Structure formats: C-alpha cells, structure tokens
Amino acid sequence: GDSVTQMEGPVTLSEEAFLTINCTYTATGYPSLFWYVQYPGEGLQLLLKATKADDKGSNKGFEATYRKETTSFHLEKGSVQVSDSAVYFCALSDAPWSAGNNRKLIWGLGTSLAVNP
C-alpha cells in the first residue's frame, strides 16, 4: 500500500542554518504531496503542497519539489528562524477516480525541528 517515509528527528539547527527534511513515498497512482506543520501548542497546518510531478510548493520561505523519478518531496529552507521550531509532517493523498472522493492522507511519522538562537 501507499506509504510515506521521512527522516527521523529530532533535528537541531542554529538560526540561519540551511534546513533539509527528507521525504520519500510509495504510491500506486499519481498522488498529491503535502507538508504539514504543527507548532508547539497548535493544531496541524498546511505548509505547502504539490499536485503533480515537477511542481514546486512554497510558503514562508520553505520549498519542496515533487520528484516523480526519485519519489521524493524533500522540504528545504535556506535560513531557518527560531520561530520555525515545530514538528513537520510529510503526507500524500492518492485516491483514484473511483475512490468516491475520499482524499484520506497517508502520513509520515513527523520530524521535530528545534532552532536555537
């Protein structure tokens, strides 16, 4: 079945460092790919998404490119801030046309990021 694998945390960086969180997936169809973020004490929020191969999602300085050839959707940011400290989740939605519109998300385990000043 479909699955998402993301790098284990925790990841600890200094402010202004470069961030990469790896995410790879397996899917039978043509999934949409997502990064969600959960800040301390808050609910899950969509960070960015891409719906087809070679699309790049971007938001708040974060980017991820949908790479079908490597089945990856790595999250990157050029210069992290203390306020980026959160748990980041990679997810996919892979409902075929016959699935009755159920776009359930398949999730990675999450990667905790701590950014120190």
Add this chain to the structure above:
Amino acid sequence: GAGVSQSPSNKVTEKGKDVELRCDPISGHTALYWYRQRLGQGLEFLIYFQGNSAPDKSGLPSDRFSAERTGESVSTLTIQRTQQEDSAVYLCASSLPRFEALDTDTQYFGPGTRLTVL
C-alpha cells in the same frame, strides 16, 4: 471565518467506559475526516464522510469505534468500552469536496482531542 473545532480538548476516562468526541467542521466543507495520532506514530485515517453518501469506515480499528455525522455539519466519534491502547490524540479535518473547487486536496485540521484511558 471559524476553523474546525473539536471538543473536549482533553478527556481522561477509565478503561471500559464509553467516550464521545465532537467535531464542528468549517461551514461549507462537505468532506470530513477523523484521524488518530498515537504517541510516537504517524496519523492514522479512521473514517471519512462526504455529504449524504455512505461513509468510508475502512480505517476504524475495531467495532468499538463508530462515528456519525448529521448532514454536512457536526460529527461525533464514539469509542465504546475504551482500552488503554485507545489513548491518542483524535484529530478531525474538513475540506471542500472533490470536483467542486480547485483546492479540494487541502484538509483543515481541528486542535484535536487528547484521550487518556487509565
């Protein structure tokens, strides 16, 4: 506008008791999902509602779990005879239905209900 709300935010119960969790989706969102997040694990899909269609219950872990939704509004997730392994954060999400808008893939999450079974 208001986001997805869930209640209670925390629930502590004794093993064997029944619990009911509530979700209020974003107005106009006909699709509603329940997920479970156990400690150290990723989110697991439980059940999906879309308007008046039959729900997709394929993720429910046992017959102790059930969920209802009234039309396109509130949903309740009921766990009967709770067990310690039911302890988790239960998350609700809503989205626009497929084919009715461009942004049908985005799910909007509530803050969750943290359930602790003693």
